[in-house]
Amino acid sequence: MSFGQKYELFALYLGELFTFCSVLYLKYKVQTKAEVPYYDMFYELNKDNSKYIKIVPQNIIEYMNPIVLAYLIMTDGNFDKGRNRVRIYTNSYSKEEVERLAFAINTKLNIYTGVLHDRNNQWILTIGAKNLTLPLS
Numbered sequence: 001m002s003f004g005q006k007y008e009l010f011a012l013y014l015g016e017l018f019t020f021c022s023v024l025y026l027k028y029k030v031q032t033k034a035e036v037p038y039y040d041m042f043y044e045l046n047k048d049n050s051k052y053i054k055i056v057p058q059n060i061i062e063y064m065n066p067i068v069l070a071y072l073i074m075t076d077g078n079f080d081k082g083r084n085r086v087r088i089y090t091n092s093y094s095k096e097e098v099e100r101l102a103f104a105i106n107t108k109l110n111i112y113t114g115v116l117h118d119r120n121n122q123w124i125l126t127i128g129a130k131n132l133t134l135p136l137s
Contacts, residue, residue: 041057042054054093055097056097056098060100064108066109069111073086087124088124098123099115102125113131
C-alpha cells in the first residue's frame, strides 16, 4: 500500500495490525516535485498530453563515465545468465535516444553496447560477455 505523508499515522496504524505476521516489511518512498537546476536536462514537456517525460540529453556523451554506467545498470539493468550479458532497460526512451546512449557508452568507455528491440516500440541496451571483464579506468 502507498500513502501520502499526510496519511503517515494511518499507514503506521495499518502496519501495526500486521505485527502478528512472522515477517513484516517496512518501506519508505520519497518523492518530490521540486525542480532541480538540471531538471530540464532530463525531462521534456510532451505537448500532446501536457506531461513531462524522461529524455536522454543530446549531450549525454559529455557526462558518460563509469559511475553513470554503474548507476544505469544498478537502477535499470540486470544480468542475463542464460546469455551472459547485461541488459539495461531503456524502454521509455525513443530508439534514437537509446542509440545516443549506446554511442556514448561505446565512445567514452570503449564498451560495445548493442541496441535491441524489446517489444512494441521499445528498445534496450545490451553489453555482451566479451565486455563484462573489461577493467574500467
